Amino acid sequence: MLDTENPVLRRRFELLLKAGNLTLLLSVPFLIVTVVICYPMSHHFSLPAQVAGHIFMVISATLIKIGYISRCVAQYSLSLEVK
Numbered sequence: 001m002l003d004t005e006n007p008v009l010r011r012r013f014e015l016l017l018k019a020g021n022l023t024l025l026l027s028v029p030f031l032i033v034t035v036v037i038c039y040p041m042s043h044h045f046s047l048p049a050q051v052a053g054h055i056f057m058v059i060s061a062t063l064i065k066i067g068y069i070s071r072c073v074a075q076y077s078l079s080l081e082v083k
Helices: 008-040 045-077
Strands: none
Touching: 008 045
């Protein structure tokens, strides 16, 4: 664990926590929308739109993972419970 008594370092981890939370907040609905476009509503969209949906599905899933890992690292470094 890092020395988070340093106010500058603590502030950076607090910002990392906020960034991780924001990334999760934005990427989860984005993933849900792309899943809806690609699977149950696919007959309403053209093939290029479905291909773009699948590409963005991979991107949004990756952003969820990055946001979650950022959040866990920040919580651990701030001595918070990691969930």
